[in-house]
Amino acid sequence: MYEFNYQKASSVADASAKLAASADGRLLAGGQTLIASMKMRLVAPSDLIDLAGVTALTAIESTPGGLKIGAMATHASVAASPLVSKAIPALATLANGIGDRMVRQMGTIGGSVANNDPAADYPAALVALGATVHTDKRQMPADSFFKGMYETALAAGEIVTAITFPVPKRAAYIKFKNPASRYAIVGVFVAQTATGVRVAVTGAGPGVFRVPAMEAALGANFASAALDGIAVSATDLNTDMHASSEYRAHLVGVMAKRAVECALAG
Amino acid sequence: MQVSLTVNDKAVTADIPPRTLLVDFIRDHLNLTGTHVGCDTAQCGACTVHLNGHAIKSCNVLVLQAAGGQVVTIEGVTPADGTLHPMQEAFRQHHGLQCGFCTAGMVMSAIDLAGRHASLDDQTIRAELDGNLCRCTGYHNIVASVKAGAASMHQ
Ligand SMILES: Cc1cc2nc3c(=O)[nH]c(=O)nc-3n(C[C@H](O)[C@H](O)[C@H](O)COP(=O)(O)OP(=O)(O)OC[C@H]3O[C@@H](n4cnc5c(N)ncnc54)[C@H](O)[C@@H]3O)c2cc1C
Numbered sequence: 294m295y296e297f298n299y300q301k302a303s304s305v306a307d308a309s310a311k312l313a314a315s316a317d318g319r320l321l322a323g324g325q326t327l328i329a330s331m332k333m334r335l336v337a338p339s340d341l342i343d344l345a346g347v348t349a350l351t352a353i354e355s356t357p358g359g360l361k362i363g364a365m366a367t368h369a370s371v372a373a374s375p376l377v378s379k380a381i382p383a384l385a386t387l388a389n390g391i392g393d394r395m396v397r398q399m400g401t402i403g404g405s406v407a408n409n410d411p412a413a414d415y416p417a418a419l420v421a422l423g424a425t426v427h428t429d430k431r432q433m434p435a436d437s438f439f440k441g442m443y444e445t446a447l448a449a450g451e452i453v454t455a456i457t458f459p460v461p462k463r464a465a466y467i468k469f470k471n472p473a474s475r476y477a478i479v480g481v482f483v484a485q486t487a488t489g490v491r492v493a494v495t496g497a498g499p500g501v502f503r504v505p506a507m508e509a510a511l512g513a514n515f516a517s518a519a520l521d522g523i524a525v526s527a528t529d530l531n532t533d534m535h536a537s538s539e540y541r542a543h544l545v546g547v548m549a550k551r552a553v554e555c556a557l558a559g
Numbered sequence: 560m561q562v563s564l565t566v567n568d569k570a571v572t573a574d575i576p577p578r579t580l581l582v583d584f585i586r587d588h589l590n591l592t593g594t595h596v597g598c599d600t601a602q603c604g605a606c607t608v609h610l611n612g613h614a615i616k617s618c619n620v621l622v623l624q625a626a627g628g629q630v631v632t633i634e635g636v637t638p639a640d641g642t643l644h645p646m647q648e649a650f651r652q653h654h655g656l657q658c659g660f661c662t663a664g665m666v667m668s669a670i671d672l673a674g675r676h677a678s679l680d681d682q683t684i685r686a687e688l689d690g691n692l693c694r695c696t697g698y699h700n701i702v703a704s705v706k707a708g709a710a711s712m713h714q
């Protein structure tokens with residue numbers, strides 16, 4: 294790891310000012326991705342601005358717009374929250390399936406969303422539930438927030454403060470996980486919402502994406518059989534040592550059906 | 560940069576470069592070498608310690624992230640009279656270790672999970688120990704040890 298200056302932020306405004314004043318500063322949330330990347334010298338920030346002291350960002354609350362989860366809420370705290378388990382149990386299950394116990398203790402929803410790893414779990418939940426990303430500058434719908442591999446709509450120095458998830462009628466997330474890292478080889482989040490059925494896929498392509506053909510079929514008949522015969526094209530999907538693009542395309546169909554069954558059993 | 564924290568109930572203050580990992584601080588500055596480094600990439604769990612009561616991987620955390628906090632390592636779970644913690648005793652009784660390299664991390668994770676579950680079945684133990692790898696692969700005995708250790712912790 295290269296050297297850097299470490300600073301602790303006392304508030305979101307303080308973090309923003311410290312970021313602006315640094316040569317090439319980065320926010321530090323749980324560090325579960327950032328510290329690992331710095332150790333491999335993939336990134337070399339001049340400054341780390343630690344958000345851990347900004348306790349206002351850890352809140353999980355019920356609001357008229359849905360469940361609002363602060364950027365610094367850890368995966369463990371989302372998984373253990375009675376509010377989350379009651380309103381959107383699929384989200385608690387998702388959080389409890391990220392990495393392992395120790396990673397969940399440190400890793401945060403804000404860090405995961407800002408990082409937008411193509412195999413991360415949360416992006417599928419945000420897109421399928423039609424969530425809103427709150428930053429220190431504005432609010433954005435999840436559909437326009439995620440921009441492909443490791444890219445988001447965040448401007449330089451912009452800080453994610455919270456995510457609001459509208460409460461769906463039914464939802465479930467099923468992932469086929471990489472047995473070593475537990476990241477999604479393919480993960481599918483299916484949600485029956487006030488504005489229709491939404492199906493979001495992570496792990497399979499360069500970034501999270503929706504499957505309109507599945508959404509239309511499930512909108513007409515919310516049953517796993519409605520997905521029979523709907524194929525996802527393998528063109529544009531990832532191929533790596535873990536799975537070919539054809540296998541991933543096949544898995545999208547299998548995980549989607551399981552998610553529908555899980556949502557119905559729910 | 561100056562850092563102050565509590566390690567195994569003792570207050571420590573040190574002047575360290577900000578890039579110091581918690582595991583390097585524990586091993587190289589405090590000479591507490593019971594905490595191991597297996598992978599150094601947050602995969603294996605050999606470096607597991609407790610930070611403010613919860614298991615974390617100390618190879619993937621800066622010591623500055625633990626500033627002001629309470630850290631407990633494997634050395635800190637053993638009672639002062641030299642006997643073993645019930646979880647350590649269970650690992651001994653049930654042959655839960657072979658080479659012993661993963662054991663400190665396993666025990667730290669196991670104490671954390673025993674604290675969070677009133678009763679434990681094999682499936683829960685296996686799921687919760689997802690982040691601890693044993694290269695000797697003695698998982699059956701590890702699961703048996705954790706079950707027995709948790710039961711005696713809850714007595
Ligand atoms: C062994 C292992 C297994 C894992 N398995 C999974 C898995 O199965 N599924 C999964 O989804 N993830 C997995 N992860 C990743 C984990 O969920 C991370 O915690 C997460 O991706 C990043 O969150 P963090 O809080 O650690 O962020 P950090 O690592 O601190 O930050 C990540 C990036 O986001 C930026 N950032 C952080 N907070 C904000 C903010 N509020 N506003 C703007 N930018 C911000 C940082 O500057 C940095 O660039 C795994 C990680 C490890 C080490």
Ligand code: FES
Pocket residue numbers: 595596597598599600601602603604605606607616617618619
């Ligand atoms: S040494 Fe930290 S997880 Fe392997």
Ligand code: FES
Pocket residue numbers: 655656657658659660661662692693694695696697
């Ligand atoms: S006992 Fe040898 S690695 Fe687990």
